[in-house]
Amino acid sequence: MKLVVVSAGLSVPSSTRLLADRLAAATAGRTDARVRVIEVRDLAVAIAHNLTSGFPGPELAAALDAVTEADALIAVTPVFSASYSGLFKSFFDVLGAREKDALAGKPVLIAATGGTARHSMVLDHALRPLFAYLRAVVVPTGVYAASEDWGAEGLPERIERAAGELAALAAPAAPASPDAPGAPGAPGAPAAPVGGGADSAGRTVPGEQAVPGQPPVPGQQGRAADGGLAVVPFEEQLARLRG
16 A cells, blocks of 8 residues: 655644654554655745646656555645645645546545644645545544644544544455355345335335245235235245245
8 A cells, every 4th residue: 555645844843744754654553555755845846847837847746646646645734824835735736737636536634733723624624625626535534733732632542543544445445255244145144125116106116025045936026906016025925935
């Protein structure tokens, strides 16, 4: 599994990068993910050139390819003026212009850092709409870390919950075994309905349950007096088979 982290922190050291690293570690601990971190700060000049020329440099092109080919994405931005940073937005503008379906169906964990908890709604008012527009699948739990959250209760739990949701979305589902409970034809699986149709009023009439290994009972669906389909109760069908 390829996990790509996009961190838009500007300072060194950066609380945005710190949050990104913690989210990546929590996700990788639940999967066999190979993690690649993209520092958008290092691509600022290349992004500006791409916006004016339409051509990415080698480093920016490699970063865009990594995001496009990733199985899952973690996107973390600092909050500027109650929204994501301009550099963060510019990176995804370039990505969308290069490949409009780059994030379509891709699991994404969104996160942000800020100086005060008053900006926590940036996750739902800015980041979530951005990735919904890009047709990504955003995990339910976003993670916001204000200055006072570091070292306090609550942030580690939010990180673990969000990482678990991302890992669950990104991990490929194992195919069901034919003998697994509930699989079609497995012991204990519900029998497939047979017949069915509509009554005289146009309402759908479900078919009765067939007995596994037995053909449908002849005449189990007859015509009612009003011309609709008459459904024979399952107990009566079973009695006929036993008789």
